[in-house]
Amino acid sequence: MMPHLQGIGMTSQRTRDRLITRLSEQGITNQKVLDVISKTPRHIFVDEALDSRAYEDTALPIGYNQTISQPYIVAKMTELLLEFGYLQKVLEIGTGCGYQAAILSQLVGHVYTVERILPLQRKAINNLRELKLKNISYLHSDGGSGWPDYAPFDGIIVTAAPPIIPQTLLQHLVIGGVMVIPVGNDISQKLYRVVRKVDGFSIETLENVSFVPFLSGKE
Structure with missing residues (x-):
């Protein structure tokens, strides 16, 4: 690994290990996710x-009024997505800087990630290519439309909060597919896990969260 990827001081492996200890103490139990x-x-x-x-x-x-999610949230959402087994095709809505996609791509077959802000998408592509992660496809688009060309998906992870769960994304799930999504407004948001059943959807309410709003359009 290149020296700047290994890190030194506050970016060293020792510092990362302390983060893993904190995540474990907060209840993250999936060892593959932690690794x-x-x-x-x-x-x-x-x-x-x-x-x-x-x-x-x-x-x-x-930048661009966006954030990289806290590691606990990345770990928790990934753990929830993968709890029922291995996923081959995963859709991510909100590429951001690419960190969540980087984690997912090492745990699933292929990540299809959508970002509405073009300069952010370009930064993410550069970051992920630096890590030589090749099982990721990118789309510059409004996330509310999902990615119809590759639907349906085994899993969907959404990294911005819409006021309600988008119907389009629900229809992008295979039967048995899992979606993890924050829902709410700038005052109150909850994390949900949705599983598509033959006769509808099972929706599980999980915990309070705070995400940037789910916006329409492209920039």
């Missing part, structure tokens, strides 16, 4: 000025 987070250099996904905070369990700004 991938441990080896993935989160500091390359944030501005250099924020390097020293990359392994804090906190959200950080990435």
